[in-house]
Structure formats: structure tokens, C-alpha cells
Amino acid sequence: MIGATQKYKAGDVVTFINDYGVVFTGFKIIGIEKWEGCDEFRYFVEPSDTPWYSHKESLLYGVDEDPIVDVVAGHEIRHTMGWNEVITDWLDHFVVGNSLAIFREIESAVNYALNNPSEDNCWSKYVKSSV
Numbered sequence: 001m002i003g004a005t006q007k008y009k010a011g012d013v014v015t016f017i018n019d020y021g022v023v024f025t026g027f028k029i030i031g032i033e034k035w036e037g038c039d040e041f042r043y044f045v046e047p048s049d050t051p052w053y054s055h056k057e058s059l060l061y062g063v064d065e066d067p068i069v070d071v072v073a074g075h076e077i078r079h080t081m082g083w084n085e086v087i088t089d090w091l092d093h094f095v096v097g098n099s100l101a102i103f104r105e106i107e108s109a110v111n112y113a114l115n116n117p118s119e120d121n122c123w124s125k126y127v128k129s130s131v
Contacts, residue, residue: 006032006041007057014045014060017067017080020102023095069094069106072113077106 031044042054
């Protein structure tokens with residue numbers, strides 16, 4: 001029972017930012033569902049390693065609403081909210097590209113981007129600043 005309140009439609013391209021602030025770009029909406037008892041729509045995307053799993057609307061951003069605040073040394077820096085396991089609360093933070101580098105201050109994110117050009121970043125590196 002999908003109504004007019006859904007934010008996206010099949011074919012829309014979105015960015016997915018998971019609960020930890022990790023950014024995944026370039027997904028196309030291929031299906032929509034609404035779970036009974038839930039307030040928000042969920043979307044199936046491609047490409048996906050888990051095509052049976054849908055993503056919450058609140059974790060998706062359209063191309064025109066991607067939370068990019070700056071581009072430094074080839075990195076897109078995004079301002080997002082993420083779950084902090086240490087203090088068990090949601091915190092503002094800045095994510096540098098797809099590097100898994102997460103920072104509390106924009107200055108730290110920019111400094112990391114400048115010192116790690118985008119061609120050197122990969123998922124095997126994990127850098128997290130102190131909270």
C-alpha cells in the first residue's frame with residue numbers, strides 16, 4: 001500500500017549512508033516497500049550484494065540532496081549523523097569519501113583528505129578520530 005508520501009520512485013539514483021556514516025553512492029531504486037507498523041518507506045537498490053534487503057528512506061539521499069559539504073583532494077566530504085557505540089548516541093560527523101575515515105570536526109576531515117589523495121584510499125584502510 002504505497003501512497004503519495006514516498007520520497008523516491010523506481011529509477012531514481014540515490015546515495016546510501018549507513019547507520020555508521022559509511023557512504024555508498026550510485027544506487028538506482030528498483031523497488032519500494034512499506035512494512036506494516038513502520039512509518040517510513042523502504043527501497044530496494046541496484047547494484048546490491050543483498051538484493052532481498054531494502055534500505056530505510058531516512059538513510060537515502062537523492063543526487064540533489066547529497067550532504068556533500070566540500071570536495072578536497074578528490075574526496076567528497078559529507079556531513080552526516082551516525083551512531084556512536086561508545087557513548088550510545090547519535091553524533092554529527094564528517095565522512096571523507098569512501099575511505100571509512102570519520103571525523104567530528106570538518107577541519108580534521110579536510111586535513112585527512114589533503115594528506116591522503118583519493119587514488120590512495122581503499123576500503124582496507126580504516127581511520128577513525130577520537131570522539
